[in-house]
Amino acid sequence: MKYVEVSFSIIPFEPWNEIIIANLSILPYESFMEEGEYLKAYIQEQDFDPLDLKDLVLKLKTNKGVIINYEYKNIEQQNWNHVWESHFEPVSINDQLHILAPFHPKDKYQGLIIEIEPKMSFGTGHHQTTFLMCEEISSLSLDGKNVLDMGSGTGVLAILAEKCGAKDILAIDIESWSVENCEENTKRNKCSKIISKLGDIIDINGQYFDVIIANINKNVLLSHLPSYSKCLNTNGILLLSGFFETDAEDLISAAFKENLVLKSKKNKDGWTILSFKKKINNL
Numbered sequence: 001m002k003y004v005e006v007s008f009s010i011i012p013f014e015p016w017n018e019i020i021i022a023n024l025s026i027l028p029y030e031s032f033m034e035e036g037e038y039l040k041a042y043i044q045e046q047d048f049d050p051l052d053l054k055d056l057v058l059k060l061k062t063n064k065g066v067i068i069n070y071e072y073k074n075i076e077q078q079n080w081n082h083v084w085e086s087h088f089e090p091v092s093i094n095d096q097l098h099i100l101a102p103f104h105p106k107d108k109y110q111g112l113i114i115e116i117e118p119k120m121s122f123g124t125g126h127h128q129t130t131f132l133m134c135e136e137i138s139s140l141s142l143d144g145k146n147v148l149d150m151g152s153g154t155g156v157l158a159i160l161a162e163k164c165g166a167k168d169i170l171a172i173d174i175e176s177w178s179v180e181n182c183e184e185n186t187k188r189n190k191c192s193k194i195i196s197k198l199g200d201i202i203d204i205n206g207q208y209f210d211v212i213i214a215n216i217n218k219n220v221l222l223s224h225l226p227s228y229s230k231c232l233n234t235n236g237i238l239l240l241s242g243f244f245e246t247d248a249e250d251l252i253s254a255a256f257k258e259n260l261v262l263k264s265k266k267n268k269d270g271w272t273i274l275s276f277k278k279k280i281n282n283l
Helices: 016-026 050-060 080-085 128-139 156-163 176-188 218-231 245-257
Strands: 003-011 031-035 038-044 067-075 091-093 097-100 112-115 146-150 168-173 194-198 209-215 232-244 260-268 271-278
Touching (some): 016 038, 016 050, 050 067, 097 128, 128 156, 128 209, 128 232, 156 194, 209 218, 218 232, 232 245, 245 260, 245 271
Parallel strands (some): 097 112, 168 194
Antiparallel strands (some): 003 067, 232 271, 260 271
16 A cells, blocks of 8 residues: 655654644554654555645644644555664663563563554554553552453553453454554463454443543543443543643543542643542442
């Protein structure tokens, strides 16, 4: 298949590189790379709409002091594995959890190792929200728990949940390539308690979970909150990330209306994770 490569020149580069990635992720852009002060985004040729791109950049440029320029070109099919391998660095979280690619040497790391081959899916630990999620999941007592990973991407969070003792994990994603990637990574890490499923929020109706983890964008999370609350057992834990610190209050307010009480809030480079607990009998 053929792709379109969009190259962005951004001043200041941070945090606007992450803001652009978050916005493009809502569109069908499949992967991103940073080369120096340039951000490159990739999308299948048949899905590319230059007007969507123009509208997004114009909207972002209304922010004072932000300079964004871009150009795009068609690129031929290439060895994508070689491309991402050249940009994939190991990720260590609190020196206890290490997320590596298959080609990284394992012998120099101590603690829990998760091996991920991301392909086109989201979730390697490099992004702040995945890092925050991994950090929070590692702190939970998951022994014997039923877990839902909504928007599973590479499956890294579902894999971590099993490594932390979860009994059953349902990993759902709306993209078929993410489901396939999750299944591959599940096998790669010798996990046996993860069911990877192609679907959306409607597919969890009638099921109940002790822990729900969702690393998606703000608007999707807001629309999903009623379903999360219905499917979460009393005293269950809901972890939300995938949004900016400035969006946290909207999610906290919406969650409170769904009988979900904020337990903790953590930030990393402008991104946020929220941990909620389901109240008992609306008290």
